[in-house]
Amino acid sequence: MSSHLCALILFVLCGVFGDTDLMKSVSVTEGDSVTLNTDVTEVQRDDQILWMFGPKETRIVEIYKHIIDMFNSNEIFGDRLQMDSFTGSLTIRNIRRTDSGLYKRQIRSNRGSSDKTFSVTVYDSVQFCGSTEAVIRLVVSALVGVAAVAAAVYDFRSGRAQ
Template identity: 60%
Template sequence: CNSDTREVKSVSVLEGDSVTLNSDVKVQGDNMILWMFGPEINRIAEIYKQVIDMFNSNVKFGYKLQMDSQTGSLTIRNIRTEHTGLYKLSIFSKRGTAYRNFSVIVYARLYVPVITRDSSQCSSSERPTNQNCSLLCSAVNVSAVTLAWYKGNSLLSNISVSDLSISLSLPLEVEYQEKNTYSCVINNPIRNQTTHLDISQLCQTCAGNSIIN
């Protein structure tokens, strides 16, 4: 009989890591296990009569694919964002055909956000009359992330983006003498990175445009 539920298992992974898509079967006799990828449904790996064929998957994956000879599970090593997509598994046996689908999302690595001060405030004429310090938290070449300012554990503001490889920035104003703790956090569904604000370092000196990262 055929088992074709077409259920899709979602898999999230960080760029540069390895991920294994499990077949949950054991290769027997003349079973055939076939992996396909992408909207073109290209064949990328197959086991038939216990012989592995990787087709021309090296063109797309650069020899990053590995197929388990005992189970037919597929491992993608050093995965890249361009490997995001739908992976289709077909298992052909004497008992029928089974299908499994995996939706793989590869997130770019996160780097700590950078906090800078608005350098225009560093004129002596402005400092005495302006009791606030203007700051900017920035992140470059990011996708599918949220950038946020926190005061202690309380969210102050945030901005999200889903586009590929863009730059984000989020402003914040604090008082020169205040003692509250602030932090800028960037996160995706897998990981987060935090930079803590040192008000005394950024807001009490005008010797250049100070940076915290």
Template identity: 50%
Template structure:
């Protein structure tokens, strides 16, 4: 029995060495920050040549040659995304990435010149900076809800790998999560007009968060004559529509004035033309009579 256990352990160790079974180390960082992928592995540090590879295609992005104590970064590889942003530590073999972007997220593997088996693997996730959530009155829902309740919505745009949540004090009311990139999220909430509790909308990812506190008295005041005093956006839209209507009215008035003026000018020109014709006829008749008198004489 003991011999069987030893045999299984030896086989497992052998397979781990052959297939490169290695723990993937997860690293997270905010966009724009620097990050260092520390090998902390004496086996890596003893190798003559250390190779850093990126992505599932194992693209070579940097290498260290201990024989001549030189290092090289392959900036043209990986579509040039790491240009002038990589730094190597000759002593430890660690790789540093400065001014990180979300496109730097992915797998990073350390191999040596002796074997292509990864000696260490990192899964780097670079998170974008989070916007502050926007809380506004949900006019469409408010129009159909009871007179005692106020419908709200918390919204964010162009986010990814985040969770949007409503809190009542420290208690979670509702939440929605997304793993896609560049997507818009909205989360509704209905409260009473006279509610005195503290509410907040929170947008967060694993390493940061943004919070917007709800001011019920500002957004959820009742409106006279069933007019919904909703969000700032609706007020702006109404103002723009009013301005456009005013511009259209002025344009119609100007066109009407110009048309009337043109009609008057055409009337005056026609009148003048007729007067000229009459005078011409009178002159012709006078000339004819004078000629007739002259002939008689």
């Protein structure tokens, strides 16, 4: 197995299990805060950044012309939502399990538009992941480590043989 093949395998694994530009998975423990970033360095006056939640894409907060509108988000989140007026990022404080779901961010401006969805999973504060999931993570991590060591040894030995 050449080092190129190992690199290809790692690249494919990262592609299969990684986030995409359009969807980002976020895991958070109940009671913590989470910030969903817009990837905007500074909101311009004509930028409209809209955050929506749930399968019905309920509007929860928006910034447009530097004015923040919280819509009726207090009904769902109380006073736990905060929008950064500089970047448009959304922070959910004291997150609850009922806050799990899809959060959609839309940016509209004279420079173009972009959408991004965040899949937020809130875990119970007592049990972050199940024992089965922990074992699977451990086994996969060990296999990746063994594969990396085997590839390094093979590459080293094949280099000495020449």
